[in-house]
Amino acid sequence: MERFNALVIYEKDDGTFERKIEERQISDLPDNDVLIRVYYSSLNYKDALSATGNKGVTRNYPHTPGIDAAGVVVKSKTNDFKEGDEVIVIGYDLGMNTPGGFGEYISVPANWVVKKPESLTLKQAMIYGTAGFTAAMSVDKLQKFGLKDGGKVLVTGATGGVGSIAIAILAKEGYQVIAATGKIDQTEFLKSLGASEIVNRNDIIDEKKALLRETWDGVVDTVGGSILASAIKALKYGCSATTCGLAQSPKLDITVFPFILRGVNLLGIDSVECDIEFKKYIWNKIANDWNIDFHDDFYEEVSLEQLNEKIDLILQGKIKGRVVLKHSAP
Template structure:
């Protein structure tokens, strides 16, 4: 038996989230069973637990879009009991049972071995948010951005934004953090932001072309914020878009793209090929220290996750929320 959060759909189509004791026989029929040590609570997980978004595709479901732990059993020769692994994406916590439980069963090709020196807790302090941030930074670096270039990070106090700031600063970029939480300015500067700006002007309707400023942008917000960020990006600059906290719309024109040659990269962390996953995790392991992770991480127990989810949706949580599934 193991404990897990189980989401079920009530007759009125509302979501019922409960911490339950489950049996291994209830796990999906897949190749590798993982003894989960840590998971995380992400925006998508909070939507699933509260039933406020159309996240869950299969009922009943154990939520949790990522996990880290130790291989318990495997029918695939690639993985042996005792190996330390991490899983993000692959529709975990949406269509497939996820990480907010003490045991999970996944496909062999969903797994990655943890980079040397990275604990399972550190892996989840990074988690899907860190992996997504790394993919954004990789896109900007591949585009040609150099150390010293000015990069805007929107939604900067959230999980992706926080790790993007720390990673970009470690690589030598001048990072400008946009936030609606001025009380987090010291936190953002400690992560490596050279400047903290109010998000409000970026979040309002703006002109299709504005004064050039950013060599690159990591946007976690979407909507008017993304449109304004593109309008302010310098000639031949790049914008990596990975979120829609403000909205899924894009009220812009083609002008930044055809008059300034701005490139907009869409970042999808769910179905990223494993060779790119390995590069992203190696980048994170090299540039984000355990001490830095500690400064941006809050830890809760599995028993606390259901009650904690509405706080995340309300914007009351900064950085990363790691879930210790043993308590």
């Protein structure tokens, strides 16, 4: 147990970055409350940013990314967890400046850790990961803000991790899901998740008008920019849009008219720093009400050696669904 494998990102003297799989020691990890043997992790866009040297995500290198981890407690300094407990860790500083799930072990504070619900496997937890957790948060918040039964909900960035899982959850809840994407060739994939209609993302963008025809009972937006602005302008009276991403742009060029003339709501979604009790609540929703049997085409399971290629592909927008990292057996 003293040594383990991890993907480590190094900053070179010329300012470029390189990735290496190398052997690390438990003593290299921070001295935190809970030591966890990681069995599964998953690849998120933020991990790819960390793996390519984005200082807005990770300040200091060498570093091991991986904002998601699911595994088994090996050592615990707290009575809240004991050896053998199956647990999930997402968010907080994991994989950003604290060594993350792309290593076979992590050491984290106890208040970052959630006991895995019994009806969820470690692998299933990482098929969801931060992306699925964010999707579940988005649906939960729309419902709390009055999303009507059977309503028409727009999901942007539909083939990505958050978008695709949001589609599946919304469809399971009985909503009419319209998937907006630039990858129209993925129509069958999106319909298999439960989307009732697929639209080209460019067809819903209107940057000129202050208001658009009332169309959506709710919106789950994952990309920001003009797509989000146009979606807000097309919300029905009193309805809401959630926002959790900025793949298109962090800017929102919009007037106040949708808010003061239609009383719509823009709801921010943050899965990183939300309260641990709320994380337990969402994980239990995922494990029970929103536990979806995803088909094999939805995710790809990879080894640590195969992860490098996937990091490049997610940055190029060429990943659909989820990439799940399976660490080798101990």
